[in-house]
Amino acid sequence: MTPVIRIQDAGKYVGQTVTVRGWLQRRTGKGKINFLRVRDGSGIFQAVAFRPNLGDEKFQIVKNLTTESSIVLTGEIRADERAPGVPGGYEMDLQDIQVVQIAEPYPIAPKEHGVEFLLDHRHLWLRSNRQWAIARVRAVVVRAIRDWLDDHGFLNVDTPILTPAAGEGTTTLFEIDYHGTPAYLAQTGQLYNEATIFAFGKVYCFGPTFRAEKSKTRRHLQEFWMVEPEIAFCKLEELLEIEEEFVSYIVQTALERCRAELALLERDTTLLENVRPPFPRITYDEALERINRAAAEGVTVPPHDEPLPALEWGSDFGAPHETYIASLFDKPVFVTHYPTVCKAFYMEPEPGRPEVCRSADLLAPEGYGEIIGGSERMSDPDMLVEAIHKHNLPEDAYDWYVELRRYGSVPHSGFGLGIERTVGWITGISHLREAIAFPRTLGRITP
RNA sequence: UCCACCGUAGCUCAAUUGGCAGAGCGACCGGCUGUUAACCGGUUGGUUCCUGGUUCGAGUCCAGGCGGUGGAGCCA
Numbered sequence: 001m002t003p004v005i006r007i008q009d010a011g012k013y014v015g016q017t018v019t020v021r022g023w024l025q026r027r028t029g030k031g032k033i034n035f036l037r038v039r040d041g042s043g044i045f046q047a048v049a050f051r052p053n054l055g056d057e058k059f060q061i062v063k064n065l066t067t068e069s070s071i072v073l074t075g076e077i078r079a080d081e082r083a084p085g086v087p088g089g090y091e092m093d094l095q096d097i098q099v100v101q102i103a104e105p106y107p108i109a110p111k112e113h114g115v116e117f118l119l120d121h122r123h124l125w126l127r128s129n130r131q132w133a134i135a136r137v138r139a140v141v142v143r144a145i146r147d148w149l150d151d152h153g154f155l156n157v158d159t160p161i162l163t164p165a166a167g168e169g170t171t172t173l174f175e176i177d178y179h180g181t182p183a184y185l186a187q188t189g190q191l192y193n194e195a196t197i198f199a200f201g202k203v204y205c206f207g208p209t210f211r212a213e214k215s216k217t218r219r220h221l222q223e224f225w226m227v228e229p230e231i232a233f234c235k236l237e238e239l240l241e242i243e244e245e246f247v248s249y250i251v252q253t254a255l256e257r258c259r260a261e262l263a264l265l266e267r268d269t270t271l272l273e274n275v276r277p278p279f280p281r282i283t284y285d286e287a288l289e290r291i292n293r294a295a296a297e298g299v300t301v302p303p304h305d306e307p308l309p310a311l312e313w314g315s316d317f318g319a320p321h322e323t324y325i326a327s328l329f330d331k332p333v334f335v336t337h338y339p340t341v342c343k344a345f346y347m348e349p350e351p352g353r354p355e356v357c358r359s360a361d362l363l364a365p366e367g368y369g370e371i372i373g374g375s376e377r378m379s380d381p382d383m384l385v386e387a388i389h390k391h392n393l394p395e396d397a398y399d400w401y402v403e404l405r406r407y408g409s410v411p412h413s414g415f416g417l418g419i420e421r422t423v424g425w426i427t428g429i430s431h432l433r434e435a436i437a438f439p440r441t442l443g444r445i446t447p
Numbered sequence: 448u449c450c451a452c453c454g455u456a457g458c459u460c461a462a463u464u465g466g467c468a469g470a471g472c473g474a475c476c477g478g479c480u481g482u483u484a485a486c487c488g489g490u491u492g493g494u495u496c497c498u499g500g501u502u503c504g505a506g507u508c509c510a511g512g513c514g515g516u517g518g519a520g521c522c523a
Contacts, residue, residue, distance in 0.1 A: 031479035084483050109473050110484040418523030
């Protein structure tokens with residue numbers, strides 16, 4: 001028996017006869033020679049079937065293979081600079097072949113397809129090189145997130161997905177039937193994180209979250225993954241330092257471990273190389289001033305067609321405004337101290353200036369938008385109750401949340417990082433639906 | 448919820464003023480020793496999204512519906 005290897009390791013077996021198990025992505029031929037481009041999940045390479053070496057009978061088997069047929073290949077690995085693939089540069093001189101199954105005619109052709117067709121065939125689309133590369137970057141990003149947090153004293157404490165009430169009260173929730181009473185799919189684990197920091201100091205939750213918003217854009221999904229760290233004894237300034245170290249580690253790890261994947265995606269990584277602390281910081285007031293100056297000059301921010309609209313103080317930034325602010329910097333930028341009225345009830349007001357709060361959004365460059373939303377949380381129980389009233393939220397539902405502040409309350413802060421937006425930014429893809437295996441978008445829940 | 452655009456072969460698209468339903472790719476057959484979405488020759492391919500209307504005649508015009516995509520607002 002020859003050793004069964006994975007394609008990513010082919011370079012270690014040059015000159016040896018090995019077996020590879022996988023799927024035929026494409027066959028091209030030229031008379032007595034056929035090239036089989038094969039994928040096994042770890043990488044892509046080609047096996048070369050040469051009739052005089054292989055024999056007429058086996059060569060005929062090769063010629064009958066269809067796209068996506070499952071095959072077991074045995075042959076000698078050799079280095080050849082003409083050999084395409086990932087990592088590339090190695091190919092197999094085919095000596096034997098076993099067919100596991102001849103695939104039926106495969107719907108996805110090596111050509112351009114429409115969005116609807118690809119999404120309808122998402123279960124097959126995932127086999128394509130682009131989707132393979134994106135999925136691998138995502139896995140590396142997820143691992144980098146966990147590694148960094150685990151190595152910096154954070155305890156992973158996951159929060160419930162079935163929840164009794166609104167997390168932030170403002171956005172639309174998916175309602176489900178919890179044995180006869182209404183319950184909701186979580187849109188954040190933050191409030192629960194604020195409970196667990198009092199037991200564990202520094203925590204994070206990591207899981208899917210759900211937003212039933214009627215958002216039909218390339219930056220929105222109905223179901224997306226989010227990591228939410230929360231830190232006791234931490235004020236806004238310290239939070240920003242944590243965030244920039246954290247994000248830089250994620251990006252640099254992806255660059256280091258996903259070179260081949262990013263190359264396959266043709267991602268220009270110049271700007272990503274820059275992503276190291278410190279990140280620029282700009283207050284809402286400063287950002288607003290620059291926006292209105294640009295609006296007065298009639299600036300237009302691609303990809304938006306309309307000129308940048310001017311804003312009054314107290315308005316939240318729209319997508320074009322975020323894109324404009326991000327475009328002023330070549331790194332992610334923190335926008336801090338938003339007006340209290342734009343933000344959630346639990347954010348700590350700025351001392352001496354209660355009309356703004358100690359919040360910070362992190363905007364990614366290149367138009368990828370807000371990848372982090374974070375803030376210092378309100379730590380005084382009476383102020384918190386007042387804020388709950390002001391936002392017309394049901395006080396009962398937040399009893400336990402307020403109670404956290406009655407037993408050793410401390411300044412604390414936290415943030416949420418969107419996985420798909422982060423992966424989308426690093427991979428340079430144009431739509432978040434490619435950053436998750438089975439995207440849930442407005443009006444689509446299949447496959 | 449609002450605005451814009453789209454729906455013709457398995458896929459990507461074309462079809463002039465309302466006048467025979469087309470091409471490329473794929474698939475299938477044959478040829479070729481270095482292909483990278485190969486190339487050459489042949490074969491195959493239709494509920495023109497649905498319903499109704501106008502007309503001698505509708506893919507094309509009109510009305511309604513369905514489905515999809517992009518964007519806004521909101522957010523990560």
